[in-house]
Amino acid sequence: MQLTIKKADQLKPKPDDSELRFGTIFTDHMFNMDYNPEKGWHNPRIEPYGPISMDPSTMVLHYGQSIFEGLKAFRTDSEDIRLFRPQENFKRFNGSAHALCIPEFDEAFALDALKQLLVIEKDWVPKTSGTSLYIRPTIVAMDPFIGVRASHTYRFFIILSPVGAYYAEGFNPVKIWVTKNHVRAVRGGMGEAKTAGNYAASLYAGEEAHKHGYTQVLWLDGVELKYIEEVGSMNIFFVIDDEIITPMLNGSILSGITRDSVISLAKKWGMKVTERRISINELINAYDCGKLQEAFGSGTAAVISPVGVIKYGDKVITIGDGNVGPVAHKFFKAITDIQYGKAEDSMGWIMPVEV
Ligand code: COI
Numbered sequence: 161m162q163l164t165i166k167k168a169d170q171l172k173p174k175p176d177d178s179e180l181r182f183g184t185i186f187t188d189h190m191f192n193m194d195y196n197p198e199k200g201w202h203n204p205r206i207e208p209y210g211p212i213s214m215d216p217s218t219m220v221l222h223y224g225q226s227i228f229e230g231l232k233a234f235r236t237d238s239e240d241i242r243l244f245r246p247q248e249n250f251k252r253f254n255g256s257a258h259a260l261c262i263p264e265f266d267e268a269f270a271l272d273a274l275k276q277l278l279v280i281e282k283d284w285v286p287k288t289s290g291t292s293l294y295i296r297p298t299i300v301a302m303d304p305f306i307g308v309r310a311s312h313t314y315r316f317f318i319i320l321s322p323v324g325a326y327y328a329e330g331f332n333p334v335k336i337w338v339t340k341n342h343v344r345a346v347r348g349g350m351g352e353a354k355t356a357g358n359y360a361a362s363l364y365a366g367e368e369a370h371k372h373g374y375t376q377v378l379w380l381d382g383v384e385l386k387y388i389e390e391v392g393s394m395n396i397f398f399v400i401d402d403e404i405i406t407p408m409l410n411g412s413i414l415s416g417i418t419r420d421s422v423i424s425l426a427k428k429w430g431m432k433v434t435e436r437r438i439s440i441n442e443l444i445n446a447y448d449c450g451k452l453q454e455a456f457g458s459g460t461a462a463v464i465s466p467v468g469v470i471k472y473g474d475k476v477i478t479i480g481d482g483n484v485g486p487v488a489h490k491f492f493k494a495i496t497d498i499q500y501g502k503a504e505d506s507m508g509w510i511m512p513v514e515v
Pocket residue numbers: 229230231393394459460461462
């Protein structure tokens with residue numbers, strides 16, 4: 161397949177790094193590629209960023225057959241541009257494609273197309289520590305048809321957005337709300353796929369949490385509402401009695417790449433790290449016994465996000481002294497130092513982009 165490139169006639173003004181929030185500004189170009197049963201994935205192209213024209217009956221608008229990924233490009237002090245574990249994102253993307261009956265794509269080709277897009281958009285990668293260029297690969301169902309079945313045609317696109325911190329709190333502890341009324345996903349469902357519906361399913365409880373002054377929802381399992389699963393936009397870790405615990409992957413939890421990075425670093429450093437079921441009652445007991453030392457989330461957008469308060473029914477748990485704990489800080493520093501080239505890439509996680 162031959163990638164074609166059409167450059168924009170006019171470039172947008174670039175924002176100042178200090179103005180960057182999350183997900184509001186998009187670069188000048190995007191990657192597009194189409195699928196139909198006759199040609200397979202075809203017509204890969206980089207072209208000016210712009211609207212996608214769709215018939216109102218387009219299937220994705222009705223039945224949510226849509227998947228996405230999130231990864232980041234970073235600029236180092238020596239002006240190199242690099243990606244963090246991008247192969248893992250494209251592998252997971254194909255996993256989500258499989259789960260949603262979307263035809264799989266060539267991961268090496270997509271990664272190469274992304275690198276070519278990044279070369280064109282290199283001036284959009286922000287410089288300041290804590291900022292990056294967020295990359296959003298997406299595939300949507302394109303058949304103009306309102307019967308329920310898998311679409312026959314698809315659009316694959318990649319858009320880029322210069323970003324700062326995901327949460328308004330930055331690296332300060334967030335407050336999370338454990339919902340007793342809603343579930344995000346169940347085993348056998350779509351929970352481990354990165355698909356639009358999982359995020360739509362999270363909105364109602366998210367609004368409820370916001371109304372009460374909480375940033376995110378902590379989801380319990382969809383069967384018994386007993387075991388901790390994940391937070392709205394990140395995986396969750398607890399430090400209890402010097403053991404780092406995260407819910408094991410069970411089919412309804414997203415297999416986070418930052419989650420995996422935390423586990424790998426913890427093992428490398430000889431810390432006790434366990435992937436297992438952990439119930440909300442165990443968490444509350446640990447808190448009551450004074451053994452809950454820290455809680456933090458992990459995600460591409462959120463990086464490492466300390467959790468300061470957890471509310472479950474009438475019980476409000478304040479973790480530590482309200483400041484960032486040492487374990488969360490250690491992972492945040494190690495991961496961001498690798499990403500921004502301030503530490504050696506001893507894990508082999510960095511892929512340079514030759515600009
Ligand atoms: C990410 O961490 O990249 C995500 O996809 C989470 C969110 C912004 C949906």
